[in-house]
Amino acid sequence: xxxxxxxxxxxxxxxxxxxxxxxxxxxxxxxxxxxxxxxxxxxxxxxxxxxxxxxxxxxxxxxxxxxxxxxxxxxxxxxxxxxxxxxxxxxxxxxxxxxxxxxxxxxxxxxxxxxxxxxxxxxxxxxxxxxxxxxxxxxxxxxxxxxxxxxxxxxxxxxxxxxxxxxxxxxxxxxxxxxxxxxx
Numbered sequence: 001x002x003x004x005x006x007x008x009x010x011x012x013x014x015x016x017x018x019x020x021x022x023x024x025x026x027x028x029x030x031x032x033x034x035x036x037x038x039x040x041x042x043x044x045x046x047x048x049x050x051x052x053x054x055x056x057x058x059x060x061x062x063x064x065x066x067x068x069x070x071x072x073x074x075x076x077x078x079x080x081x082x083x084x085x086x087x088x089x090x091x092x093x094x095x096x097x098x099x100x101x102x103x104x105x106x107x108x109x110x111x112x113x114x115x116x117x118x119x120x121x122x123x124x125x126x127x128x129x130x131x132x133x134x135x136x137x138x139x140x141x142x143x144x145x146x147x148x149x150x151x152x153x154x155x156x157x158x159x160x161x162x163x164x165x166x167x168x169x170x171x172x173x174x175x176x177x178x179x180x181x182x183x184x
Contacts, residue, residue: 030088034059034133041133046141060084063098064137068144072170076101076177080112080140084133092117092127093136099180102172104153104162105143113154114139114147 038059042051052063064080079098085091095117097110105113115125116139139147153159162169 028086030060030084030086033089034084037133041137044134044138046138048144049137049141051137060088064140066141066144068141071145071148072173073101073103073144073177076173077180078144082133082136089129089131091119092131093133095136095140100176101180102155102158102169102176103143104150104155104159105148107155111154112140112143113149113152114143 045051048067048069050065050067052065053059054061054063061081061083064082066078066080068074068076068078077099078101081096081098083094085094095112095114097106097112100108116127116131116135118126120126142148150159150162158169158172161172
């Protein structure tokens with residue numbers, strides 16, 4: 001992460017025949033924001049989360065791992081792919097759940113129902129340019145605790161099972177956790 005910051009400092013304008021040019025060397029607004037935000041995100045990670053950058057020079061793609069320490073998904077390990085598009089911070093990052101799980105707000109395709117990941121939201125909690133990556137991390141982490149929503153589900157079957165039989169729901173959640181542990 002620091003390497004990108006050093007890279008920006010090293011990249012100065014190019015001089016050719018006395019003319020200064022920055023062609024091909026411009027750092028996007030997104031990348032400038034990410035340098036600060038990734039550091040802030042890492043400093044404020046919940047204890048149940050970790051972040052992994054495949055390439056430390058590419059700050060716009062990372063894997064977030066959430067390991068809940070309470071609730072239905074306790075002892076599970078859930079991975080999310082986070083991709084920050086060029087139009088960040090005017091648009092939210094693209095997030096996909098990579099781990100199959102039984103959850104009312106995450107479907108089997110890995111799509112996530114979380115207001116702050118929506119460009120517009122009817123509950124007024126959607127994305128805003130004032131939001132940061134740390135908000136995304138805390139939001140995803142909270143899907144396993146206080147942001148869990150059975151009344152506005154993405155996975156209708158999971159929500160209906162919870163409402164009918166919480167014991168069966170818990171069993172299904174644990175079944176998915178067990179299968180995922182076998183894949184590690």
